[in-house]
Amino acid sequence: MDLSRLHRISNWEWRLDPEGERRVPTVLYGDEGLIAEMDEKVLEQTGHVACLPGIVDAAYAMPDAHWGYGFPIGGVAAFDADAGGVVSAGGVGFDISCGVRTLLTGLKRQDLEPSREAFADSLFRTIPAGVGSTGKIVLDEIAMDRMLEGGARWAVEQGYGRAEDLDRIEEHGCTPGARPEAVSHRARHRQREEMGTLGSGNHYLEVQEVTAISDDGVAAAFGLALGDVVVSIHCGSRGLGHQIGTEFLREMALAAPAHGIALPDLELACAPIRSELGQRYLGAMRAGINCALANRQILTHLTRRVVAHFFPEASLPVLFDVSHNTCKEEEHEVAGKRRRLFVHRKGATRAFGADHPDLPEAFAATGQPVFIGGSMGTPSAIMVGPALRPEHAFASSCHGAGRRLSRHQALKQWRGRQVVDDLRERGIIIKSPSMRGVAEEAPGAYKDSTAVVEAAHLAGLSRKVATLEPLICVKG
Amino acid sequence: MTKPTEGSAVEPHAELFAHGADVGVRGVGPTRDAAFEQAALALTSAVTDPTCIALQQAIEVTCEAPEDTYLLLDWLNALIYEMAVRRVVFGRFAVSIEGNRLYGRAWGEPVDRARHMPAAEPKGATLTALKVAVRDDGAWVAQCIVDV
Numbered sequence: 001m002d003l004s005r006l007h008r009i010s011n012w013e014w015r016l017d018p019e020g021e022r023r024v025p026t027v028l029y030g031d032e033g034l035i036a037e038m039d040e041k042v043l044e045q046t047g048h049v050a051c052l053p054g055i056v057d058a059a060y061a062m063p064d065a066h067w068g069y070g071f072p073i074g075g076v077a078a079f080d081a082d083a084g085g086v087v088s089a090g091g092v093g094f095d096i097s098c099g100v101r102t103l104l105t106g107l108k109r110q111d112l113e114p115s116r117e118a119f120a121d122s123l124f125r126t127i128p129a130g131v132g133s134t135g136k137i138v139l140d141e142i143a144m145d146r147m148l149e150g151g152a153r154w155a156v157e158q159g160y161g162r163a164e165d166l167d168r169i170e171e172h173g174c175t176p177g178a179r180p181e182a183v184s185h186r187a188r189h190r191q192r193e194e195m196g197t198l199g200s201g202n203h204y205l206e207v208q209e210v211t212a213i214s215d216d217g218v219a220a221a222f223g224l225a226l227g228d229v230v231v232s233i234h235c236g237s238r239g240l241g242h243q244i245g246t247e248f249l250r251e252m253a254l255a256a257p258a259h260g261i262a263l264p265d266l267e268l269a270c271a272p273i274r275s276e277l278g279q280r281y282l283g284a285m286r287a288g289i290n291c292a293l294a295n296r297q298i299l300t301h302l303t304r305r306v307v308a309h310f311f312p313e314a315s316l317p318v319l320f321d322v323s324h325n326t327c328k329e330e331e332h333e334v335a336g337k338r339r340r341l342f343v344h345r346k347g348a349t350r351a352f353g354a355d356h357p358d359l360p361e362a363f364a365a366t367g368q369p370v371f372i373g374g375s376m377g378t379p380s381a382i383m384v385g386p387a388l389r390p391e392h393a394f395a396s397s398c399h400g401a402g403r404r405l406s407r408h409q410a411l412k413q414w415r416g417r418q419v420v421d422d423l424r425e426r427g428i429i430i431k432s433p434s435m436r437g438v439a440e441e442a443p444g445a446y447k448d449s450t451a452v453v454e455a456a457h458l459a460g461l462s463r464k465v466a467t468l469e470p471l472i473c474v475k476g
Numbered sequence: 477m478t479k480p481t482e483g484s485a486v487e488p489h490a491e492l493f494a495h496g497a498d499v500g501v502r503g504v505g506p507t508r509d510a511a512f513e514q515a516a517l518a519l520t521s522a523v524t525d526p527t528c529i530a531l532q533q534a535i536e537v538t539c540e541a542p543e544d545t546y547l548l549l550d551w552l553n554a555l556i557y558e559m560a561v562r563r564v565v566f567g568r569f570a571v572s573i574e575g576n577r578l579y580g581r582a583w584g585e586p587v588d589r590a591r592h593m594p595a596a597e598p599k600g601a602t603l604t605a606l607k608v609a610v611r612d613d614g615a616w617v618a619q620c621i622v623d624v
Contacts, residue, residue, distance in 0.1 A: 039496060067496035069604035069621055094599040094623045131523065131594035132563045132587030190560050201596035201624050202497075239560050242623075246553050246600035250546065253603055267603040406494035407522075407596065407624065436524075437595040 001038045012063075012459035013392075016043065021264060022050040027393070029459045030063035034451060041067035042074075048264040049077045053272070054085025056341055057334050060393040062348050063455035064372075064402035064447070068093070070249075070267040073347035076396040078332065080341055081273035086261065087281055088270035089252055091344035092327050094245035096285055097292030098203075098236030099323035099349075100371035100399075101169075102382070103300060103316045105307065107229040109209045112471065115310050116429065119207075120472040122306045124431035127205050127299060128197040129476040131434070135196035137298065144188050147195070148180040151290030152321075155297035160196075165300065167360050168318040169293060170350070177329075178290050179283025183240065184247055187284075190239030191291065196298035200437060200476035202373075202400075203235040205303065207472035208380060214464035218384050221366045222319055224466050231307075231316065232380060232468070233299050234373050235476075236325065237292035244288050248281045273342055282327070282342075289326060296321055319382075320360075320369040324349045324399040330358070332394050343394045351397040351462045353385040370462040372453055373400040376430060376473045377423050377443030381453045383462035397462035401449035410445035411436065419443075432475035441475060486615035490518035490526075495621045499596075500605055501552070502619035508544070508608065509571045511616035512551055516569040516582065519552055519601075522622060523559075524592040529567030531583035539578040544608035547578050548618050552601035555582060556622075563587050565594065596624035 006014040006028070014035055016026040026046045028035055042065045049071055050059040056078045065074030070090020079085030112119065128135050139147060147154045152173030153166055166173040198205060210228040213219045224230070237244075252269035256262075259272055271278040304316045327344045334341075343350075352359050353367040363369070367385030374380040378401060385395065405413065416435025419442045423430050432438050457464045488510045493500035499522045503514025520526045535558055539550035551571070559565060566584035573579075587594055604621040611617055 041496070069498070069602040069623065073497055090603070094602075130589065131597040132589060134563070186557060190557065192561075199597065200594070242560075242599035243557065245623075246556075249600070249603060250549060250553075254542070254546070266606065269603060403497050406496065407499050408492050408494050433589045434593045434595050436593050440595050 001035055001040050001043055003032065003036060012455055016047065018050065022047055024050050024055050025058045026050050027058045028061045029461060030455045034063050034455055038065060039067045042072045045072040046075060048268055049075060051264045052086055052268060052270060053261060054079045054083040056080050056339065060396065062396065062398040064398040064400055064452045066402045068346065070269065071344065071346045074398060074402065075346045076344065076348045076393045078341040078343040078394050079273065080339060085273050085342060086270035087273050087278045087327055087342055088268060088344060089245055089248040089281060090267055090269055091346055092285060093325040093346050094242045095236040095325055096241035096244060096288035097323040098325045099292065099321060100373055101233045101296045101300060101321035102319040102371055103231040103303065104223050104319050105229045105231060105314045105316055107311055107314055108227045109229060111311065112229055116472065119310050120429045120431055122309065123205065123472065123474050126302050126306050127474050129433060129474055130437065131200050133197050134193040137195040138193055139195060145180040147294050148183060148287035148290055149178050150174055151293035152297040155294040160298045160301035165297065165318045167362065169321040170323060173293050175286045175289040177283065178286040180287050182280045182284035183244060183287050187240045187243035190243045194238040195295060196302060197238060198235050198299065198474065198476045199238055202441060203476045205299065205474040206232045206470050208232055208468035209471055210466050211469045212467035214466065218366050218465045222369060222382065222465065224382065230468065231303055232371065233296055235295060235299065237288045238295060240291045241288040244284045248284065251277060285327060289323065292323065293321065322349050322369065322371055333390050345396055347399050348396045349399045350395060351385040351391065352395050353387060353389065353391055370397045372398060372449060374449045374470065375401060375441060375443050375446040376470060376475065377426065377428060378446060378449050380468040381449065381464065382466045382468065383453065383456065384465050386460050386462055388460060392459065392461050398452055398456050401446040401452055403445055404447045405445040407440040410440050410442050414439045414442040428470050429472045430475060438475060486613065488514050490514040490521060492518055492522060498621050498623050500619060500621050502617060504615050504617050506615065508616045509573055511618035512548060512571040513569040515548060515552065515618040516555055519555060519598060519622060520566055522598060522624060524565055524594045526567045528591060529565050530585045531568050532585040534581055534583045537580040537582065540576055542576060545606050547573065547576065548608050548620065549601050549603065549606060551578055551580060552620065552622065556598045556600060565592055599623040
C-alpha cells in the first residue's frame, strides 16, 4: 500500500480524510510494515465503506485486514438507523458468526504427551471436518426453528453441554431478535446435516499449549498458566450462514436503487436498517449467529467426550466464545454522545474493556477475552479488551493473521504431505481429510500473527495476555 | 459441453485467479454458454481436480435473473447449493441461456474424500470481480470471486 496517501496519526494508526463520496475518514491500524504490506484493495474497500449512508465516525481496518468482498476482511463500520444507516450482508460475510471458542483443560503438556497420538486420532474421528462431512444430528423443521431462536442455549437444553457454558458466550449463547421465518428453505436444507461440523478452509480444532504469558494478572483471571493445554475451536454457521449471505447479498444489490442507495461498488450491497429488507436480513443474520453458537456448543460437547476418555479428570470449562463475522446493535460514545449503532465486524473481534455492561460477570474486572487465530504452525494469541476509554474502532480488534499468499499461490508452493511432515518434526500433529486443503492453509501462506498481535496491542485495540502454540490441529 | 463455434479461435477453458483469502473463478469460451460452463468447471477446480470426477449422475438447474452477471451468480450459487446438500462434486456442465433464463445440467458423483481430496468448500459466489463480457478477441469471459 502506498503510505504517502495516508496521515500518520501515531505509529500504529493511519488515516485517510473524507473526500468526494467518502462521508467519514478511513482509519487503518498497524505498524508501518504491516500497512505497507497490505493490499491496496484494503484501502479501496475501506474507502468504499466510508461512502455508505449513515456511517458513523470512521471506516476502520484492523492490523490483519486484507482484500475481501464488499468490506475488507478485518473491516469495522458502524451505522446509525436514525441517520439512514444501512446493514450490509457483505459487511458480515457468508460465514455468519464465524468465531473462536477456547476451552480450558486443566492439563499440562506433559499430561498429554503419552497419549497425544491416540488423542489426536480420536479427535479426528469424532469431529466431522472437511468437505462433504456430516454431523450425527439431523434437525427437522421444528427443531431447526428452536435452534435458530435458541443458539447455544438450545444446544445445552438438548444435552450438548452445561448451563454454565452459556455464561461464557457472547449474549449468553442466544442472540435476541433472531427471526427463523426469515431463513429460507434452502438455507435450512443446507444446514440439515451440518450441525456439529467444523467445515473446511481455515476452520480448525486445535489443541494448544500456553507458551508465554504477557499479563500475569489477566491470565490468572482467565485461568491460564504457562504450560497449560487449551482447546480452540474455529468455525461458524456452516451452510445455513453461507446460504443466508448468498441470498441477501443478491437481494440487497438488486434492491439498492429502489432504496435510493448509490453503491460505489455492487459488492457493498446493503439495505437501510429501517427497511423491510434490512430488518429481514437482521432477523435471518441473528438466526445465523445462533446457528454458529449452537454449532460450536455441539463441537464442545464432542470434544469433551473425547477428552473424558483420555483424561477423565479434565472438565473443559469454556474460557469464552467470540464471533468475528457479525453485525450487532450496540451502544457507543461518539463525540461525547451515546448512540445506538449497528456495528459490522467482518473478520474483526469485539473487544469490550472492563466494566462494559454487556460483558459476562466473569470478565467485568478484566475485559473480554479476544482470540487471535494462528494457522497450524503459527502461534495463536489470547488478548483482552483495552483498559483505556474510549475504545478504538467501536471496541474491536483483529481476528487472525490474514493471508500473505492466495490459496492458488499456496498450492503452487507447498505439498500437503510435506507440510504435515514438516510440522510433525516440530512436534505438531496435523489431522486433515485433505492434503490439498493443508497445502492451501500452509503456515507460510499467512502473515506473521506475532506482528499483528503486537500492532493490536500497541495501537490499544486489545492487550496481550498469552501466546498459544499448536500441539494438535484437526483441519477441515 | 459447448464446442468452439466455427470461426472462433478461442478454446474453452477454466481458470482460477488469485484473491486474498478466497478464490477467483473464470470461464472463457467462444460463446456465453461456454464461458458459463467453464466458470462452473473453475468452481470445481477450486475444490478438486475435475478430471478425477466420475460422471455418474446428472442434475438440472434453472435460473432466472435480470442480467448476465446475476445469471452467472445464480448459476454458480445453484451449483454450490447442490454440491452442499447432495454432497457431490461435478466434473462436466452444459449451459443454455435463452433470454434471461439459464438451463443448466451438471454431471458428477458423490464426494469421495480419499480420491477427490476436496480442499475448501465453496460458501457462495460473490459480486466481487463479477463480470460477463466479450473480450477484444471475441471470447466470452464469465468470472467472480467465490468465498471459500
